[in-house]
Amino acid sequence: QVQLEESxxxxxxxxxxxxxxxxxxxxxxxxxxxxxxxxxxxxREGVAAIYIGRRSTYYSDSVKGRFTIxxxxxxxxxxxxxxxxxxxxxxxxxxxxxxxxxxxxxxDCYTSSWDFASWGQGTQVVVSx
Numbered sequence: 001q002v003q004l005e006e007s008x009x010x011x012x013x014x015x016x017x018x019x020x021x022x023x024x025x026x027x028x029x030x031x032x033x034x035x036x037x038x039x040x041x042x043x044r045e046g047v048a049a050i051y052i053g054r055r056s057t058y059y060s061d062s063v064k065g066r067f068t069i070x071x072x073x074x075x076x077x078x079x080x081x082x083x084x085x086x087x088x089x090x091x092x093x094x095x096x097x098x099x100x101x102x103x104x105x106x107x108d109c110y111t112s113s114w115d116f117a118s119w120g121q122g123t124q125v126v127v128s129x
Contacts, residue, residue: 002027002097002118009093009123012085020080020123022095027052027076030097032109032117035069035080037091037125047093048080049110051103058106063089085127092122 008020020035027033034049048069049058057069066084071077078095098117103109 002030004095004097004118004120006093006095006120006123009125011126011128014086014127014129016085016127017081017083018085018125020082020093020095020125022078022080022120024076024078024097027097029099032100032103032106032112033069033071033078033095033097034109034114034117035067035078036094036096036114037089038094039091042091044094045091046110046114049106050078051106051109054105056106058110060110082125085125087127087129090125090127092124094122095120 003025005023031052035047036044037047038044047060047063050069068081070079096114096117096119100112
């Protein structure tokens with residue numbers, strides 16, 4: 001299991017931005033990292049994924065063009081830059097990591113099952129109109 005800790009959530013007005021951070025100690029062997037979100041009364045939704053060690057990222061249609069996932073290797077973080085925030089982006093955001101041996105791209109990671117991934121505790125994002 002990988003230890004993950006999210007930070008950076010908060011309250012912003014529509015059109016604003018936030019940067020979420022997912023800090024890890026050791027992700028040796030992990031090839032898929034992702035950001036997910038869950039709003040009250042709704043199912044968990046994949047937001048973005050990154051294939052560790054390759055320049056491969058994938059985004060859900062709802063955030064494409066507004067959010068950017070990237071890895072700060074020196075600081076042991078996977079970040080999610082969120083721009084152009086909308087009220088519908090309001091949710092608890094979670095970071096997850098896993099070793100998915102059949103994945104070769106971020107899209108493969110994104111579409112794989114994350115049921116056995118390691119998860120952080122989440123960070124709340126609230127976007128007001």
